[in-house]
Amino acid sequence: MTRIAIVGVAGRMGRTLINAVQQDPDASLGAGIVEPGSSLAGADLGELAGQGRLGVKAADSLAAVVDDFDVLIDFTAPEVTLANLAFCAEHGKRIVIGTTGLDDAQQATLDGYRDRVPMVFAPNMSVGVNLTLKLLETAARALGDEGYDIEVIEAHHRHKVDAPSGTALKMGEVVAEALDRNLKDHGVFERVGQCGPRTAEEIGFATVRAGDIVGEHTVMFATEGERIEITHKASSRMTFAKGAVRAARWVAERPAGRYDMQDVIGLN
Numbered sequence: 001m002t003r004i005a006i007v008g009v010a011g012r013m014g015r016t017l018i019n020a021v022q023q024d025p026d027a028s029l030g031a032g033i034v035e036p037g038s039s040l041a042g043a044d045l046g047e048l049a050g051q052g053r054l055g056v057k058a059a060d061s062l063a064a065v066v067d068d069f070d071v072l073i074d075f076t077a078p079e080v081t082l083a084n085l086a087f088c089a090e091h092g093k094r095i096v097i098g099t100t101g102l103d104d105a106q107q108a109t110l111d112g113y114r115d116r117v118p119m120v121f122a123p124n125m126s127v128g129v130n131l132t133l134k135l136l137e138t139a140a141r142a143l144g145d146e147g148y149d150i151e152v153i154e155a156h157h158r159h160k161v162d163a164p165s166g167t168a169l170k171m172g173e174v175v176a177e178a179l180d181r182n183l184k185d186h187g188v189f190e191r192v193g194q195c196g197p198r199t200a201e202e203i204g205f206a207t208v209r210a211g212d213i214v215g216e217h218t219v220m221f222a223t224e225g226e227r228i229e230i231t232h233k234a235s236s237r238m239t240f241a242k243g244a245v246r247a248a249r250w251v252a253e254r255p256a257g258r259y260d261m262q263d264v265i266g267l268n
């Protein structure tokens with residue numbers, strides 16, 4: 001039985017994760033943590049998730065629940081995640097990180113823990129997106145050097161704070177790598193005014209933020225006469241939450257290292 005703590009239990013993913021842990025017979029909910037000073041500290045986690053009392057109360061620090069879990073699941077914000085990762089390193093815990101929007105320096109800091117903490121870090125925990133990444137690799141190898149333009153289009157709910165999504169960036173990286181291109185050099189994240197025609201090698205990104213869209217990603221390979229679109233649409237956050245709980249059970253048995261969802265699913 002993997003004892004899990006969820007940080008950010010008041011959030012969209014946090015509440016969904018409470019339900020996902022409850023539905024997994026091989027996982028138990030050891031703790032849930034809200035932001036320090038939150039009025040939800042002390043609230044019952046089951047009631048937070050809309051499923052009735054569970055008898056586990058929301059804590060407002062990791063230190064308060066340090067003995068109650070083995071794996072932390074973190075879907076919060078970059079600086080919060082890095083602080084929690086440091087806590088895990090100090091206290092011999094494992095971690096599953098779904099947080100997106102880390103900048104290069106924050107990515108490097110995270111990577112610095114790979115020899116000390118067993119961690120799964122993935123911008124998208126759904127099985128479907130991780131399979132899609134494999135399909136993209138194949139498509140890019142077949143089409144990318146044959147005159148097909150590559151564009152990544154993503155859409156999310158109005159509350160999302162980072163752009164492009166972590167998943168869109170990962171899709172861009174997979175495609176770029178398959179074509180021996182570097183996303184830092186070839187990614188185009190803005191087109192406005194007299195920006196001129198696209199170059200053959202650029203990988204363009206477009207972002208939609210609207211309403212309650214859970215998460216949609218399309219990679220377009222377009223040339224004169226045809227286009228191919230590979231699309232993934234998530235219609236429920238439960239798809240991410242189930243993946244995260246699966247990752248928590250998986251990483252509970254692993255030595256220190258930085259893993260991703262493809263490792264968890266067995267696609268690597």
Ligand SMILES: NC(=O)C1=CN([C@@H]2O[C@H](COP(=O)(O)OP(=O)(O)OC[C@H]3O[C@@H](n4cnc5c(N)ncnc54)[C@H](OP(=O)(O)O)[C@@H]3O)[C@@H](O)[C@H]2O)C=CC1
Pocket residue numbers: 007008009010011012013014033034035036038075076077080097098099100101122123124125126162166240
């Ligand atoms: N990898 C994946 O599969 C997925 C990744 N994500 C990513 O997960 C992250 C969270 O998304 P989402 O749930 O929609 O965002 P929310 O804003 O709904 O949730 C984030 C939660 O973190 C809480 N929080 C902030 N600071 C702390 C702290 N110090 N301690 C404890 N809790 C804290 C916030 O509390 P408060 O409410 O008080 O501000 C909030 O409840 C984003 O980066 C998103 O991109 C999302 C879905 C899938």
Ligand SMILES: O=C(O)C1=N[C@H](C(=O)O)C[C@H](O)C1
Pocket residue numbers: 100123124156160164165166167168214215216
């Ligand atoms: O913020 C979200 O909601 C999501 N974020 C992730 C991302 O940035 O890729 C994954 C998912 O699409 C939902």
